[in-house]
Amino acid sequence: MLVISAKSGQLGNRLLLFANFIAFAIENNVTVINPAFDEYADFFISTSQDFLCCYPPTPFSITGNQLLRKYYYNINRYLAESRRFNTINIKRNEPFNWSNSNITKDIKLGSINFFQGWMFRDGWFVDDISNLKKHQEKIRAYFQPLNKYQLNVAKLISNIRSRTDIIIGVHIRHGDYQQHQNGKYFYLIEEYLKVMESAQTLFPNQKVTFLICSNQKQNEDCLQHLSYINGNNHIIEDMYSLAECDYIIGPPSSYSMWASFYGERPLYMIRDVNKTLEIEDFVHFYQWQGVFHYNEDWSKSVWEWKH
Structure with missing residues (x-):
């Protein structure tokens, strides 16, 4: 499981980040949850019905509210920073993308992996565009507004x-x-x-x-x-x-x-x-x-x- 446990930028950056994680999750048959999407979750059909902001969507979801989402995000931030689980920090000294990064070697399958850092900002994902294109329909479906x-x-x-x-x-x-x-x-x-x-x-x-x-x-x-x-x-x-x-x-x-x-x-x-x-x-x-x-x-x- 991949957990986006830190916020990067505003709406556009958060959408592009989440979309890149979804494409990676589809390609590698893993689950991603995004507590850091809390301020924007209620704008979209899929995430408004699931306070976990999970992909692929869970069969039984729980509708969230702003207070619950904020609490959920803070818990995940605490767990990521506590180092009780695998926490992967993305440094700002170079663009991050899945296709040429050694970060993927640090992911522990079958465990919870927290991601922190400023990722996929303003086009840092250009080397991963092929996967975004490959899974574009599923990504668009997930981010349909209310x-x-x-x-x-x-x-x-x-x-x-x-x-x-x-x-x-x-x-x-x-x-x-x-x-x-x-x-x-x-x-x-x-x-x-x-x-x-x-x-x-x-x-x-x-x-x-x-x-x-x-x-x-x-x-x-x-x-x-x-x-x-x-x-x-x-x-x-x-x-x-x-x-x-x-x-x-x-x-x-x-x-x-x-x-x-x-x-x-x-x-x-x-x-x-x-x-x-x-x-x-x-x-x-x-x-x-x-x-x-x-x-x-x-x-x-x-x-x-x-x-």
Whole structure:
């Protein structure tokens, strides 16, 4: 049994981490439970009905609540740090993936194995993409949002599609990105506008509507010359609405990466706001490649995407 006993990042990172563990569990016929998914478990059909957050799902599950989930996570953290069981720490000095890591040799079959550390962050899993692709249907099925969220997403997307040809989802990441890596990927609304205008020129004979999803309210005065609609301003509905767009634009972020994976939609990660876009700049999840640049100051370590 594999137990994810430490939290890494927010929703997008946690989903990608969990998905990678599920793919590994399927390949190796083992069970994974994820107490560290507690804040997000109630958003999804499978995990909302199982406070263990277990894969494969158990025949008899117990519905959790926030208090129970928090208690369950704390117990697992205590057990992992107590060293009473096999605890595997993933260090931050290099990307971790199953395919080229010696960590798998430390797993004790038939025992409980706790995993701690920052794993699969923002694309550290590129060498494991083949397994994600192989088991994509099972992973997507496991991470279906609750029906109420699915209905809200379907209503929003249907409304947009009824009056446009192309939907481009735009993830405007403000808030925490002002500090993240010293604001390296914090772009002003005017800079997002440049990218959006460039993207619009790729479809000269079609009507393009932008679906804007952001973690902060935007000044929309500069967007008035574009056709756009705001998302529902809900962490799950916005993510899964992006997954229903024809194309996705956003800064380097696991949030939009999950949307790209789940919806099988091409994604353009903004690294140069002045770049003139080409259609080939939108890349499907399984086409991503990258190089990790390590820095002793962890906040300055960079994952450089290539495609």
